Amino acid sequence: MIPSAFEYHRPADVKSAVGILQAQGDEARVLAGGHSLIPMMKLRMAAVTHLVDLQDIAELKAVSIAEGKVTIGAMVTQHMLIDNARLAASVPLLREAALQIADPQVRYCGTIGGNIANGDPANDMPGLMQCLDATLGLAGPNGTRNVKARDFYEGAYVTACEDDELVVSVTFDVPKGGHAYEKQKRKIGDYATAACAALIEMDGGTCRSASIAMTNLSDTPIWSRSAGAALTGTRCDTEDIASAVTAALANINPTEDNRGPVAFKMHVAGIVIKRAITRAIASA
Amino acid sequence: MNDQTPTRVERSAKLKGLGVSRKRVEDVRFTQGKGNYVDDIKMPGMLFGDFVRSPYAHARIKSINIDAAMALPGVIAVLTAKDLEPLGLHWMPTLAGDKQMVLADGKVLFQGQEVAFVVAENRYINADAIDLVEVEYEELPVLTDAKVAMAPDAPVLREDLAGQESGAHGKRKHHNHIFLWEIGDEAATDEVIANADVVAEETVYYHRTHPCPLETCGCVASMDKVNGKLTLFGTFQAPHVVRTVASLLSGIEEHNIRVVSPDIGGGFGNKVGVYPGYVCSIVASIVTGRPVKWVEDRMDNLMATAFARDYWMKGRISATKDGRITGLHCHVTADHGAFDACADPTKFPAGFMSICTGSYDIPVAYLGVDGVYTNKAPGGVSYRCSFRVTEAAYFIERMIEVLAIKLNMDAAELRRINFIRKEQFPYDSALGWEYDSGDYHTAWEKALKAVDYDGLRKEQAERVAAFKRGETRKLLGVGLSFFTEIVGAGPVKNCDILGMGMFDSCEIRIHPTGSAIARLGTISQGQGHATTFAQILASEIGISADSITIEEGDTDTAPYGLGTYGSRSTPVAGAAAAMAGRKIRAKAQMIAAYLLEVHDGDLEWDIDRFVVKGAPEQFKTMTEIAYASYHQEIPGVEPGLEAVSYYDPPNMTYPFGAYICVMEIDVDTGVHEIRHFYALDDCGTRINPMIIEGQVHGGATEAYAIAMGQELAYDEIGNVKTGTLMDFFLPTSWETPTYTTDFTETPSPHHPIGAKGVGESPNVGGVPAFSNAVHDAFRPFGLKQSHMPHDQWRIWTIANDLGLHG
Structure with missing residues (x-):
């Protein structure tokens, strides 16, 4: 349960993060909450030569609710989703689902962006984002492009995100009507x-x-x-x-x-x- | 007496002796992260060892190339079987009289088997080096089913045994056969069953699982070549046995070996056996002259160290028309994995499975157990139970239910009319045990009343009717279990491990100012020995438990003992503690008599002092006596106040209990909910009710896990499918049921304080209670038997097979 050696990067802004991805190609992976990637590295199922830790990027931790639109930064943790009263009032579905992810300790680290971007079919947020018809913001060398969550997933762990891109945000309309997230x-x-x-x-x-x-x-x-x-x-x-x-x-x-x-x-x-x-x- | 004198009640309370819910003294360090576990041990120059393990369940090894690994900076050595062979250590004896490869010798026999031992400067280098060891395998056909393993044309697993027609436990009848162990009168049993009014037959599978302690197995071996001393720190449930075995294997004299079990993070049987990691660490330390640490990760632990259960139990039970049981026949196909490394007393290759007549007065019975090799990890330990007692209890408690179905009788009533009656104790069972004491009817009535059994049956009938009307999709199950354990191994006349008799020991030294240290041959892994043994002694010697230090686990200081497993600590070492305490008191009485200028016989013991009969103002407290014993010349009496007792128990103890589980089951999803779990335990004299309650909570939670989802599952080519805690079910606090605990108290007549042991009862009694609840929910729809674990898809499958999904 020990990963291979890797280079650790800790950029302070999205641009620097993208720069590292661009320089290292498919040898680099971004690290959000780490609850999927780090176990895979420890099992040596994921070979990561350059690990790009996003935790210092403040711009990825913002939540905004304005004019009927919700935008959530990729590094917002599940705990922050649960704890944000305005979010809970506007999108109770999100809070209900986040409470069903793992346990409190994991939710303090696990992020919405990591959950979405990893492409793991078992993760809860991807289906939720498709239900909400969310738009994902992908930052790359040429700026940020938008991809619909409903178009993002191509297969298990295969997504529309290129090697030199990272998911920076999700945006969706404040939903109307009734909601439920049922999970067995x-x-x-x-x-x-x-x-x-x-x-x-x-x-x-x-x-x-x-x-x-x-x-x-x-x-x-x-x-x-x-x-x-x-x-x-x-x-x-x-x-x-x-x-x-x-x-x-x-x-x-x-x-x-x-x-x-x-x-x-x-x-x-x-x-x-x-x-x-x-x-x-x-x-x- | 003046007003300042403490009353008898106050003096007694100050002792914190028997029956007091004294807080666990261990928890101060554990709750603050100040425990000292094997992996906390750091020594100067310490190296790290780890294994290259087989990815295959059965394969021939064509070649092993260590060159690339050795070339990695920081790698000190890579050991293979070839390196161990000149030392005679490439194989080692098992506790069951078989032998086991330390490192793969020509072939591998289970996934995760140890192939090479890499020794490096740190864990990181080690992990990289493991990837660089090149092993070429040629895959062989795999056997994961013990029943298939006995087919005439089944692949030969143990080529090393070719031509050996008998093993440690008698004749082998097939190349994958280990032993047939039989007890009871088969001819008489068959005859009774053939002529019975009613016979119920069923095959009951108790699946393979794993103790999975919080802390995995590990050790630090340190060979000091200057003074010739080997020190071995490890997660050992039986440190003294490890020392003796290490001495016999290595040729190092026993006085030059020190084995230390530091704090242990749970054992549950997993840490009884001897593992290749210990042998390789010792060899590596001898070779390198540096300390070597080996600690498993979770996957290693689940894949390669001792499993539990894996018994296919075929039963026939006969009765009269009115439900009196007349006979029981049981045949077990026991899957022992690749090597027979079961940890049982040597004369009992299937442990105490012969307690399978349970709590019932069954006149005639037979048990036959065929041990079989498969391509699974070795082990077969008692996972929080005395040797194979959980299998036995599960078997008989399922057979009772199956018989109740056949008789169309209430299962509680069937139990009641067949219990051994109070006046029959001591009771000789058909399979050769002498049950020491019991009052089963009283316990059963108390349990049934506590859960309102009749009310539950009424509610269940209403629920079934509502289900049939389409008003609900949930069923209600009432799981009954009444168990009798056999613990406290054991009398040296029939209980030994590799020839080492299963006595235990206690040494007490009273300090001059009236505090004490006691050392025992056992080792706590969470049981709270430092708390409860001090309580036994407090009541015996009149010194407060708070003033008694309990030490275990260091073979240089502790007296020899056989360790902690099979609920044996209280029955055996606890008895030794009481007996040593009585020796202290006997000497103290002589000293007190001298000090009070009376005859020994004129004194009587009163809580914490000797008092002159008829003159209560004349007394000497144990504290006063202790001081005098060291510092005053007492004619004819040696100075000091010490005692030692080696206790060979005259019999086992037989704790019992009544457990009832009330479970709701969603027929559509297979999801269950435990509405109520009631556990009544009778463990004889109760030393610390709080610790008993904690033990019941812990053991019942393990039982819940085993019954409802925990499984070591293999696919058809021998891959472990449940090698991580994502798939190997350990309940969190969320899933864990809440428990109602209760008790009756029937002391053991032969134990010095009447105690019987309790740590394992809840696992033994809990598994049938949970499983029977599932079965009971579906009994009105025709379910007879369904194998554990009852996880969601298996429960759903029961409902589906019974046509309940419409």
Whole structure:
């Protein structure tokens, strides 16, 4: 459990960080909270020659809520998400989900940016960002470009982020309506067996919009356009919810692991999605 | 007496003796991070050792090339079997009479097996050097299922045993067979079962798991070539045994070996055995002349050190129509892994599995255990239980449930009508044990009443009806468990480890001003010996427990003893402490008689002093006596006040208890919730109720983990699937149930203070309680048996197989 030797960098601003990435290419990795990367380095499953620690970059720790838009810096920890009263009031879904990530000690270190950028299908924030239709800010040599969270994930640990780029922020509209994040896991600290984020806006008993995203049920997070469509415009009765669940399940492709076989995961996914949708409607 | 004299109540309270919930004296340092564990030990010039381990479960080693590793600056040595062979140390004897490779000799037999030992200036260099050792393997077919391992054409695992038709425990009937151990009358048992009104049959698997102590195994070996002394600090549950074994293996005289167990961060059986890391560290220290530290990481610990359980138990139990049990037949296929390194008393290759008749008056029984080699790590230790007692308790408590189903009878009632009755003790069991004392009916009634058993059954019936009406998706299970343990190994006449009798010891020295130090042959790994042994002594010698230092674990100072495992410390060393205390008191009585100018017989002991009978104002306190013993000439009496006792127990002790678990199960997700867990323990005389409660909480939590998710799982090619704490289930405080503890107190008739031991009861009794709760929830839908661990997907599978998902 000891990593190979590496060069440690600690830039004070994004520009310097990008400069190091540009100079070192794929031998460099950025370090946010370290709860994914450092265990991989210790197991020698990740070979990192240059480690670029982002903790001194103050500009990455800001949270702003203005004109209906929320922007969160990549180095904002899960704990800060939970602790920020304005954020909790504007985006209660985020707080609810963050509280289901690992345990308090991990949440003091783990960051929203790290959770998003690592491309681990088991991480909770990617599905959540897809549910919120967030835009990710990627800083690179040519400045910052925007990529939709729904377009960011290409495969397990493979994302749209280039070797010389880093995720600096997420931005999304303050969501309207009801919400829920349902997660089944084996224990505190475990990844999801199945998890689902739901945002549902109701208008006089009719669903105006619905956004459904799932975690750890495929090699990327899955936002189910068809599940949302199955609810939109309906009264969200039992049959409508069942259709949405069926639609969502058609989009996922879980694999067997120690959490259980595929049939179990599909069944649990159905339950979790249904519970998330039902609860989101109830709070809409 | 004047008003300043403390009352008897005050004097007694000051002692903090038996029965007092004295706070743990150890916790002052542990809670402040001031413990001293093996990895805290730093010595000048110390090197670090670590292993190149096999990625394969079964492979031939074609070559090992250490050149690149040796070329790395800071690497001092790389040891392979070839280097150990001239010393005769490439293999070592196991505690079970088998032998085990220290470093892979021609082949590897399990994933994580030790292949080469790299010694370097620091851990970082070591880790890099391990990557540079080139080992060429040729993969061989892998056996991970003990039942398949006995197939006629199964691959040969132990080529070193070719042609050996018998082993340490008798005849081998197959090339992957280790022993068949039988006890009881099989013919008579078969006959009873063949003619019985009712017979229930079931195969009960107790899966492979691991003790997983917070601190992994490790040691620091330091050979001082100038004075010829070897010092070995290590995570040893039996330091004296390690010293003797080290002496026998190395040829170094025992007086030149000092073994020290410092603070130990949990053992649970994992730290009883002798591991290749110890041998390699000693050799490396001898070779380099420098201290060598070896400490496992978590994955090493889970993959390569001693596992627990892995018993396939096939049972038949017979009864009369009205539920009187008439016979029990049990056959076990025991998966011992690649080497038979079980830590059991030598004459008991399946430990005390023969306690499998449990708490019931079963007239005739048979047990046969086939030990089998597979491509899994060796071990087979008693994970917080006396030797294989958890397997036995789980087996009988499942068989009782299966029989209750067959009889269509309430399982609590079936237990009640078959318990050994109070007046039958001492009770001779069909498989040869003499149960010392018990009152099972009283404990059972108390437990059933405490949880409102009848109310629970009513609620459960209502729940089943509601479930069938589609009003709920949650079921309710009531898990019953009544266990009898067999602990305190043990009488030297039948209990030894490698010929070392399983007595234990205590040495007491009273200081002139009335405080004391006591040393014992055991070693605490969290049990709180420094607290509780002082309490035993306080009550025996009248000195406050706060004024008694307890020391263990240093073989240069502590008296010889067999260590701490199998709940043996209180039954054996605790008895030695009481007996040594009584020797102190006997001498003190002579001194007091002289000082008070009366005859010995005219004195009586009163809490902390000897008092002249009929004249309570005339007395000498133990403090006064201690001072006089050193500083006053007492004719005919040697100066000083010391005593030593080596205690060979006349029998085991038999703690028992009644555990009941109430569990809610979500049929759709497999998620469970423990609504109530009630644990009644009868451990005889209770030394420290707070520590007992803590032990019950800890042991029940391990039981919860084992029953509900903890597993050492292997894939078909022998890869360990649960090699990290992400997958190997250790409950956090969040998952851990809350417990209600209770007790009855039935003293052991043969133990000096009537104590029986408690540390392992909650693991033994807890596992069946949790597992039976799962089974009980599904009993109304036809479930008979489902194997642990009952994690979410397995519970979901039960529901799915029973058609409950519609």
